[in-house]
Amino acid sequence: MxxxxxxxxxxxxxxxxxxxxxxxxxxxxxxxxxxxxxxxxxxxxxxxxxxxxxxxxxxxxxxxxxxxxxLPEPEPFEVAAEDIPVDIVYEDEHVVVVNKPRGLVVHPGAGNLTGTLVNGLVGKGIRLSRLGGAMRPGVVHRIDKDTSGLLVLAKTDLAYHRLSEQFREHSITRLYRAIVHGNLQHDTGIIDAPIGRDPQNRQRMAVREAGKSAVSHFRVLERFGKYTYLELRLETGRTHQIRVHMAYIGFPLAGDPVYGPRHTLPIKGQALHAATLGFAHPDTAESLFFTIEVPEDMRRLLGLLEAAGNFGT
CATH class of the missing domain: 3.10.290.10 (RNA-binding S4 domain)
Incomplete structure (x- = not known):
């Protein structure tokens, strides 16, 4: 041991x-x-x-x-190569940036060993750094299964170390788009509230005094009566951070099955999209910046809200 x-x-x-x-x-x-x-x-x-x-x-x-x-050493594990469609936005010998669709898990885990983004990348012959562990090769950050958008994975150990350092130093740019319940009156704001496991429900996170520091910034893009379209910027990257923070201030994400209301907009999963990702290239230090538009399901919701003015009333 x-x-x-x-x-x-x-x-x-x-x-x-x-x-x-x-x-x-x-x-x-x-x-x-x-x-x-x-x-x-x-x-x-x-x-x-x-x-x-x-x-x-x-x-x-x-x-x-x-x-x-x-903690005993885990059993040996090898990620299975699978033919899963992967939208690769950028790739070189050190990193690969992908646009993950809603509904796809990032990496294998207990009870979920196949059908993930990492399985799809391995299926394309992409070799990822093993420093993240057998089930998390190359994974330096994650987005939830039902969140769509951009993330970067490390192909080399150098990239893994240097990207991880940027995440620790909060120098990575991460901008999200979200549709939330409620008419958010403040045009901009900062949510600074620590997050930890919910002691009443192990599957949830919650704002807790004993939790880890978590800071989110928001900016209103458009208001639709009972819904608001936001851009959010993360300083930290806690599990479910945006979902927890928005529910905490009384504006839960539309479609969120865990932190939101039961009656919501017609979308499978929370209306949350990782739209922009920026970081320093781990080898050249060149500034890389990627932006991807919101997926079709969120575009459809925005169209409904614009057409109705106050959809769901």
Whole structure:
């Protein structure tokens, strides 16, 4: 077992929470998703040590306690090459920029090993950096399955390192287009609210004081009575960031099945599109900037809203 597979976590303010519940939350980050049953297996097999000789799932945590978790090496995995259409916007020996359609998962994961964008790229003979891991080769950032638009993947280890550094430094330009519920009166604004796992629902994220810093900027493009068309710029890239932030301020994305209302505009998934992506080329440092128009389904919604003036009233 290698040292980099070990995580040390400290209880902050979760006094009295069951250990398995608390660890499931504490071990989550933007790159790792772990279930409560997986945590319970780790506890049962001695991969978790703490302040007591033997730690159990039902133990109640106390602020200040420190736990060490050893995450076993994952089973060997090779991404399957598949004939999946991929819209390549730009490619050279270091990077590939793609326009991902709504409904396509970016990379394989537990219970979802095939049918992803990465499978399609491998099927085209594109070799991606292995630094992202066996299931995430070349993946330095993601967009949700039901979000469309631009993302860049690293083909070389140099590209992976340098693109990852740009994301850490927040020097990447990422502009999104979104249709949200409600008439947003402010023409521009900044949402600065930390995001973490929702303790009540493991499939959701939420604004939480103990979450990670998250900052989103918005600008109104057009108003349609009960809906607003926005451009959003991300400073950070937390899971579901735009979806969580807009719901938090009372303007959830149209079509969002997780954070939005049940009755919404006719679109499969949230009306969110990663329209613009800019970064410094990892080898030449040349400034690369790409913009792609919103997909047909969002164009159709905008046409309905323009024609009706207040569609859905």
């Amino acid at each position: 290698t040292e980099d597979k070990k995580q040390i976590v400290t209880v902050q303010d979760d006094d009295g929470t069951r250990l398995d519940v608390w660890l499931t939350e504490a071990l989550q980050d933007d790159d790792v998703e772990i279930s409560r049953s997986q945590v319970q297996t780790l506890l049962q097999n001695g991969f978790v040590t703490g302040p007591r000789d033997r730690v159990k799932a039902s133990d109640k945590v106390v602020p200040g306690e420190v736990y060490t978790v050893v």
